[in-house]
Amino acid sequence: MIITTDEDRAKVKAYLKQAAQAQIRVKSEQADLRDILKVLKEEYEIQPTLARKVIGIMDKGNMPEVQETNDNLADLYEIAAH
Numbered sequence: 506m507i508i509t510t511d512e513d514r515a516k517v518k519a520y521l522k523q524a525a526q527a528q529i530r531v532k533s534e535q536a537d538l539r540d541i542l543k544v545l546k547e548e549y550e551i552q553p554t555l556a557r558k559v560i561g562i563m564d565k566g567n568m569p570e571v572q573e574t575n576d577n578l579a580d581l582y583e584i585a586a587h
Contacts, residue, residue, distance in 0.1 A: 508517055545551040562568050 508514055542553040542556055545556050546553060562571055
């Protein structure tokens with residue numbers, strides 16, 4: 506570690522406090538997400554695994570790639586199953 510001055514100490518302390526506050530916000534958001542997933546499951550019978558996959562696709566914006574992968578998977582299954 507290179508904390509040699511009082512100014513460095515103050516900066517490190519401030520960064521650590523910011524990080525701790527960020528962690529609290531992340532935990533809160535994770536709890537909100539769990540609540541939303543629970544509602545989707547209870548009210549609409551959407552399994553959390555499926556909802557998380559859709560959320561991930563929305564986040565990455567990669568639906569075309571996912572669709573292509575699924576099409577390839579279906580094609581390969583048809584070859585293997587028949």
